[in-house]
Amino acid sequence: MSIAVISNASSTEAxxxxxxxxxxxxxxxxxxxxxxxxxxxxxxxxxxxxxxxYMDSSALGMLINMHKFLIDKNIGIxxxxxxxxxxxxxxxxxxxxxxxxx
Amino acid sequence: MKVLVVxxxxxxxxxxxxxxxxxxxxxxxxxxxxxxxxxxVADQSIDLxxxxxxxxxxxxYQATEEIKAHCGDRFIPIIFITALDDDETLARCLxxxxxxxxxxxxxxxxxxxxxxxxxxxxxxxxQLRQTNTQLHHHQMQVEREHVIVERILQSGIxxxxxxxxxxxxxxxxxxxxxxxxxxxxxxxxxxxxxxxxDFTGHGLSAAIGCLPVADIFYAMTSKQASVGDIxxxxxxxxxxxLPSNMFFCAVIIELNHSGDRLSIWSGGINDILLVxxxxxxxxxxxxxxxxxxxxxxxxxxxxxxxxxxxxxxxxYAYSDGVIETHSPTSELYGEERLEALFDLxxxxxxxxxxxxxxxxxxxxxxxxxxxxxELLCQxxxxxxxxxxxxxxxxxxxLMSLPWHISLQLDANHLREYEVVPQLxxxxxxxxxxxxxxxxxxxxxTELYNNAVEHGILRLNSATKMSVDGFSEYYQERAxxxxxxxxxxxxxxxxxxxxxxxxxxxxxxxxxxxGPGFDYQKFQQANKDVDDLCFGRGLxxxxxxxxxxxxxxxxxxxxxxxxxx
Numbered sequence: 001m002s003i004a005v006i007s008n009a010s011s012t013e014a015x016x017x018x019x020x021x022x023x024x025x026x027x028x029x030x031x032x033x034x035x036x037x038x039x040x041x042x043x044x045x046x047x048x049x050x051x052x053x054y055m056d057s058s059a060l061g062m063l064i065n066m067h068k069f070l071i072d073k074n075i076g077i078x079x080x081x082x083x084x085x086x087x088x089x090x091x092x093x094x095x096x097x098x099x100x101x102x
Numbered sequence: 103m104k105v106l107v108v109x110x111x112x113x114x115x116x117x118x119x120x121x122x123x124x125x126x127x128x129x130x131x132x133x134x135x136x137x138x139x140x141x142x143v144a145d146q147s148i149d150l151x152x153x154x155x156x157x158x159x160x161x162x163y164q165a166t167e168e169i170k171a172h173c174g175d176r177f178i179p180i181i182f183i184t185a186l187d188d189d190e191t192l193a194r195c196l197x198x199x200x201x202x203x204x205x206x207x208x209x210x211x212x213x214x215x216x217x218x219x220x221x222x223x224x225x226x227x228x229q230l231r232q233t234n235t236q237l238h239h240h241q242m243q244v245e246r247e248h249v250i251v252e253r254i255l256q257s258g259i260x261x262x263x264x265x266x267x268x269x270x271x272x273x274x275x276x277x278x279x280x281x282x283x284x285x286x287x288x289x290x291x292x293x294x295x296x297x298x299x300d301f302t303g304h305g306l307s308a309a310i311g312c313l314p315v316a317d318i319f320y321a322m323t324s325k326q327a328s329v330g331d332i333x334x335x336x337x338x339x340x341x342x343x344l345p346s347n348m349f350f351c352a353v354i355i356e357l358n359h360s361g362d363r364l365s366i367w368s369g370g371i372n373d374i375l376l377v378x379x380x381x382x383x384x385x386x387x388x389x390x391x392x393x394x395x396x397x398x399x400x401x402x403x404x405x406x407x408x409x410x411x412x413x414x415x416x417x418y419a420y421s422d423g424v425i426e427t428h429s430p431t432s433e434l435y436g437e438e439r440l441e442a443l444f445d446l447x448x449x450x451x452x453x454x455x456x457x458x459x460x461x462x463x464x465x466x467x468x469x470x471x472x473x474x475x476e477l478l479c480q481x482x483x484x485x486x487x488x489x490x491x492x493x494x495x496x497x498x499x500l501m502s503l504p505w506h507i508s509l510q511l512d513a514n515h516l517r518e519y520e521v522v523p524q525l526x527x528x529x530x531x532x533x534x535x536x537x538x539x540x541x542x543x544x545x546x547t548e549l550y551n552n553a554v555e556h557g558i559l560r561l562n563s564a565t566k567m568s569v570d571g572f573s574e575y576y577q578e579r580a581x582x583x584x585x586x587x588x589x590x591x592x593x594x595x596x597x598x599x600x601x602x603x604x605x606x607x608x609x610x611x612x613x614x615x616g617p618g619f620d621y622q623k624f625q626q627a628n629k630d631v632d633d634l635c636f637g638r639g640l641x642x643x644x645x646x647x648x649x650x651x652x653x654x655x656x657x658x659x660x661x662x663x664x665x666x
Contacts, residue, residue, distance in 0.1 A: 023547065027576045050291075050326050053540055056547045057639035058576070065569050080358065081326060083290045085540035092645040093638055102360045 003033045012043035020051055024058035034066050044076035055086050060093050067098065078102070103221055104128040104147050108138040108165065109154040109183070114206075118152060118183075121210050127217065135160025139168045142178065149224055150217065151180045153200070155191070163198045170199035177227040179220040183208060248306070252278060255309055259283065259316045266294045267483045268357065272452050273473035274423070281308025282421045282471040283352075285316060287323040288484050292359035295323040295332075298475050299352030299394075300371070300421040308471075311350060311395075314339045329356045330404035333367040333394070337402045340395030349395040353419050361480040364417065366407045369393045372420060373437065375444070377451075379414030383444040415479040418451070423472030427459045435462050452476055502533045502606050505597040513586045516554060522546050525593065532597060534606060534665055541646050542608070542663065548643040549612050549659050555579060557614030557657060558589040563637065590615040607648070611660040618655035 003026060007014040014037040019026070034045060047063070049055075067077060079101045082090065090101055105127050109115045115131050122129045130145065132138040136159045142148055151169065155162040166180050182195040185206040195203045202216055264287065271284045281304040287295045297319050301308035315336055322332045332354055340350050351370035357363070368374060370393030373386040391403050411417075420440075427435040439462070440455065448454045452474055459472065507528065511521065525546060530539045555561045559582045565575045595610040624640075644650035649662040 024551070024576050024579070027573055031573060050328055054543045054547070056544060056551065057642050058551075060638050060642075061566065061572060065572055068569065080363070081291050083326070083540070084292060085544075087291070088541070088646075089544060089642060092642055102358060102363070 003029050005033050005037055007037055007039065011038050011040050013046065014039050014043075015046040015048055017048040017050065018052045021054045022049065022052045022059040023054065023056040027058065027062060030062050031065070034069065039075055041074045044078060045070065047077060047079045048081055049079060049083070049086060050081040052086060053083070055089055057093075060089075060095065063095070063099065076100070103149050103217075103224075104130065104145075105217070106130055106132060106138060106141055106145075106148045106151045108132045108135070108151060108157070108162065110134055110157040111154075114154070114183075118208060118213070121208070121213060125214050125217075134158055135162060135165030135168075138165045139172070142169050143172060146176075148178065150220055151178060152204075153180050153182050155182060155184050155186070155195075163194060166195075166198045166200050175231060177224060177231075179223060181216060181220065248278060251306065251310075255279065255313065258313045259285070264288050265485050267485065268294060268361070268478045268480065269296060269475065270452055270478075271296075271298070271473065271475035272456060273421075273471065274456070274468065275304075275471050276423075276468050277305045279304070279306045279309035280312070280471050281305065282423070282473040283312045283315060284473050284475055285319050287320055289323060289356065289359075290326045292482055292484075294357050294477075294482050294484070295319070295329075296355045296357075296419075296475060296477060297332075297352060298355075298371070298419045298421065298473060299350050300423075300471070300473070301350050302348045304471050307348075311340065311344060311348070314343060315350070315352075328406070329354050329365040329367045330406045333369070333406075334399070334402060334404045337394040337397065337404075338399050341398055341402075344395040349393040351393040351422070355417070355419070355477060357477060357479060357482060359482055361478075361482055362410055362413060364409050364411060364477075364479065366409070367391070367404065368407075368419075372422065372425065375418040375441070376409075376411060377416045377418065377444060379412065379416075381444065381447065383441055411479045413480050416451070417477040417479065418474065419477075420455075420474040421470075421472060423468075423470035424455070424459060424474060426470055427463050427472070428466060428469070429462055430464050430466050435459060502597050502599045504599055505532055505595070507593075507595040509593040511591040511593065513558075513589045516558060516589065516591060517583055517586050522550050529595065535608070538663070538665060545643045545646050545661060545663065546610075548639040549661065552639060553591055553612045553614040553616075553659070554583075556619065557616030558586070558591060559583060560616065605664050605666040608663040608665060609660065610663075611658060613654065613658040616657060618657040621652040621656045 002019055004017040005014060016033050037045070039045060070077060077099055079099055082101060087101065090096055095101065105122055107115050107118050107122070107129055110133055119129055119131070130141065130148070132141050134157045138151065138153070139160070142151070153162040153166060162182060169178065169180065179201040180199065182200050182203040183206055184191060184195070184203060187205060192203055201220065204213060204216060266286055266288060269286050271286070273280065273282055273284055275282070281301040283297065283299050285297045289295055297315070299315065301311045318335050318339060319332065322335060344350070349370070353366060353368040353371045353374060356365040366374065366387065368387065368389050369391035371389055373388050375383055376385040376387065377383050387407065390405065390407060425435050425437050425440055443455060443458055446454070455474060515521065522543065526539060526543050529542065530536045535542070559579060561575060561579060561582070565571045565578070592613040593610070595608065598607045598609060600606045640650070643661070647661045647663045651660050652658065653660065
């Protein structure tokens with residue numbers, strides 16, 4: 001399990017590229033990834049699910065926690081490149097209301 | 103060198119015979135035109151004829167005509183030997199097919215000089231014939247190989263039946279083989295990938311490079327690889343394959359499903375044009391990188407440009423052939439003329455551009471491959487050819503065997519093995535299941551985790567209420583699992599083939615030996631979980647399947663999933 005984190009020079013945007021499985025095995029790594037990225041207020045995170053095939057409900061929990069952590073700091077989240085199957089999971093869980101998913 | 107001496111007077115034949123023998127020529131004789139013709143037909147080794155004109159039975163003129171007509175490809179110079187030296191006679195000698203003439207009585211020096219001159223011609227002619235035969239063989243072989251290679255290239259390069267209505271492209275190869283390549287592939291998340299490229303040169307050597315590019319492109323796009331990664335991989339392969347004077351100018355584009363984000367890697371390719379929904383050219387994206395196949399893996403830059411164009415934007419990419427088309431006065435078409443076309447209103451921009459190039463060329467031969475692609479930035483729509491639509495529909499109704507799998511897991515297995523991935527590996531091999539594997543994986547994971555975490559490890563989800571608790575919960579999970587030494591979990595799966603056109607169904611269950619729980623109470627308590635970071639698993643699993651049912655006081659959960 002590995003999450004690649006790439007931030008831009010001005011620390012206004014960071015991309016978290018998730019691995020094949022986005023599940024409870026990466027709880028801590030995911031937490032460290034967004035807490036440690038040092039993104040400034042007004043910036044945003046991109047969660048790239050390009051490589052992700054499988055996602056479980058703990059991943060949804062992790063995203064909720066991330067959202068809670070970032071909302072006070074006025075930092076946004078965008079979820080990109082989700083497969084049709086994963087998008088279905090987001091829709092069922094009504095995540096499309098809370099997150100920008102494209 | 104063998105000479106045929108034709109004369110009705112023995113004396114004349116003998117004089118010439120002496121001269122020929124003196125100078126080392128082999129010779130044979132004929133007494134009239136008729137027998138000269140027969141001799142030439144019978145003796146393939148005759149190289150040259152010395153021909154008298156006036157003879158009984160058949161004169162020299164007629165014999166010459168017949169010999170020349172008979173010989174076809176075999177070249178035999180005929181030198182007339184005549185006492186007549188009027189212009190009319192000499193002209194006739196040549197017009198019936200003779201190659202030269204010589205006065206009678208024969209002057210030895212002149213005869214030998216002429217023989218030598220004609221001997222040279224015979225030699226050249228023989229070499230030419232030999233070369234021609236070789237060339238002909240070679241050409242046949244090349245043509246045969248081209249037919250085979252063309253077939254291989256076609257099936258190797260254009261293999262996708264997918265049609266994306268956001269993409270329009272056209273190409274015009276200069277020869278049978280195309281050194282330009284345009285490929286379009288759907289991305290698993292519903293977007294679309296395009297590669298447009300141009301190998302140095304054209305024809306077969308350029309076309310051959312398209313094969314590895316197509317292989318990599320289709321393989322990586324089906325896994326939703328990023329544009330930068332595709333560029334790196336193509337570059338890596340071409341760097342190994344191509345000779346140093348050959349490279350690949352290309353642009354790789356990905357448009358996301360909603361049609362508002364473009365990722366572009368371009369190297370050595372002409373400016374990419376962006377056009378507003380109203381048709382106005384508003385931006386040019388210049389080349390970012392060197393062409394592919396030049397730099398080694400370490401030096402290659404796979405940085406991608408991401409742009410977010412307004413919906414309705416159109417993107418145009420094209421190969422060199424478009425702007426390097428030249429007019430009869432050797433003027434190049436150029437970028438300015440191309441860009442000026444966008445000032446004109448038009449419904450079919452690609453056709454307009456091709457027409458404009460054609461008109462500019464004004465009948466001049468095409469000297470490079472030409473390709474052009476248009477990408478419309480709006481929500482991506484894919485369609486498949488009929489054959490592909492039918493296939494998945496059929497597979498859900500395919501006869502499937504009534505599988506039953508049962509698996510009893512003890513503490514050892516739960517502790518040591520990645521159970522769900524292994525289960526999935528077995529399940530996807532069942533006929534017709536592979537297309538469902540992602541959703542089945544999610545359902546299996548949720549049910550398995552619930553059974554393990556609550557039934558076996560007796561963890562309490564309430565711990566997950568806070569952010570720290572969320573992490574603690576999973577740390578505790580790992581700790582308890584590591585020291586687990588009792589507990590049983592049973593997994594069962596059955597495939598229920600659908601009767602009479604019904605879809606096949608999958609029924610599977612987990613049964614743990616824990617204390618169970620009040621499923622109905624849980625359902626009521628978890629109606630509104632939008633803001634909680636837990637409690638979604640069961641809801642999620644049950645929305646993904648047809649039926650989810652608890653029994654045995656919450657220790658057993660069973661799922662029915664339709665394979666439609």
